[in-house]
Amino acid sequence: MKKAITLYLILLLFGCHTDTTSKNNTITSKTTKTETTTYKKLDVNGVTIAYREAGNPDKPTIVLLHGFPSSSHQYRKVLNTLSNDFHLIAPDYPGFGNSDFPLSTDYDYTFDNIATTIDTFLELKGLQSYAIMIQDYGAPIGFRIATAHPEKITAIINQNGNAYKAGLGDAWADTRLLWANRTKTTEDALLPAFTLQGLKWQYTHGTRNSENVNPDTWHLDYLRLSRPNAHKVNIDLFYDYQNNIKLYPEWQQYLRDNQPPLLIVWGKNDAFFPESGAEAFKKDVKKIDYNIYNTGHFALEEDGEAIIEKIRSFMKGLNK
Template identity: 70%
Template sequence: MRKLISISLILLLLSCGQSENTPQTESVTTENESDGQTTKFRTLEIEGITIAYREAGNPKNPTIVLLHGYPSSSHQYRKVLDGLSDDFHLIAPDYPGFGNSDFPSSEEYEYTFDNMAKTINAFLEKKKITSYAIMMQDYGAPIGFRIATANPERVTAIITQNGNAYEEGLGEAWKGIRDFWADRNEHTENALLPAFTMEGLKWQYTHGTRNPENVNPDTWHLDYLRMSRPNAHRINLDLWYDYQNNLKLYPKWQEYLRTHQPPVLVVWGKNDEYFPESGAAAFKKDVRNIDYNIYDTGHFALEENAEEIMEKIRAFMKKSL
């Protein structure tokens, strides 16, 4: 009996002490496997810069690349990642200097929209994502349209949530930035600095909303922490100054829409001081297959109208694909 107990104990110890390399079929997962709606928080190195990104859904499903705006990050798509991962593969990168991605100095990285689009395109190629819809908001539009015009065969559809591509889509809030474009000096730079304060960032999220209490204050608090890092104001001013080069590309982006006619879903907050409804309506000039939706909210329409917008995305994508 004692011998039997000893043998059993040895077998039990061997079972518990398996090598980490022993195959565990039931628990092994890979990056390409999905566990439903759980969002994964991942990183990928692109030319020496760590790009943080959120990913959800099964990669075998149609992919939507979620491109964030200013002053935010992939955090702005948290509801979309949770709500649409049952039907779609969703991937939301943070640009260099934003969110949880690396924040290299301006000596190490050129903060222009050309360069950020190059980085995000390289990110998609390294991920081997070659067929995708683009959801763009604010800064996501100049980055997304650069990617789309360079790779039109890869883009299955465009979803624009206050992502502008037309001169008539630039609202009154651009006046101070236009002065800055005309003459960059200490005075025109200082005039823009209030936008980086806690109150200025809060305004980005709450202005034009039906009820500011609908907006999670974590949004602007996260942005304020990032905007408080050394050199953050300088780098964001550089991007604002470079934004004028986006306007020069508007004709190219409009030609892309006319020539390639990607299906376009417009989900636009009409009370946006930066990109008013006139910017949404302008897409009708060039796109035949357009699903046009306007909401009584502000710049970050997902904060108040996420459920309605997600249902629009679901129906639009299924119809388009």
């Protein structure tokens, strides 16, 4: 009896105590194994761009373009889950995440210039063909790159990335006042967006349950937005956002002319970019994989699992 118990314990230790459990272990290993995400940096014309990279570069590439007030951190679930099937690159813009935060006297914080920096970053990485995933600020940056290099874009994955006036929600009211007349008063009206409570609201507004959102997200953003000059730089970007709207017709023409494969994975309760922004793409793109979720601005936080599986099936279907 003692020998039998000893043998059982040895088998248990080496993970082969029964055939059934061995099979289950194999299945678990296959479903949870991912390629390691690495955290790298690259000099782009004197500005160090931090980025996360995962997966095999020989596989189809997806460039993940983040929004405000976040960084590549917002794509952590995508990187962890899809890295076995795709090559993933998620850069932090200048002034965001772990990238350099140059003074505004040394770097022009406009969407034109940030897009130029990220475009150069992608060229330095040697990427000639890639899909883009866009969210919030990722849309004006991604569409600038797409219109400059339509031949490089294999697909667009759009999670609340706007390109239509119809998609601008009520949360833009104070920013519109800034566009009309930039004064200390109109600038100060936007400062609550940088508070801990204001950042939390951006992540949790419109969610089914705010407890589904990791609070590390807005606390991390708060630390970065508490750096010297961070408020000024971001108000400059708020003011410059009006120039994105002027480019909407150009981006819409790009969509009509090129008909890129388009996946919509949109949080419908977004106060900045409501579902009307997603609907508007139907005017210009003939075929859309269209998916709306009952959540807010950062849809990946609450519905990441469902969205990521949509991305997987969409991307794998491109070459069929």
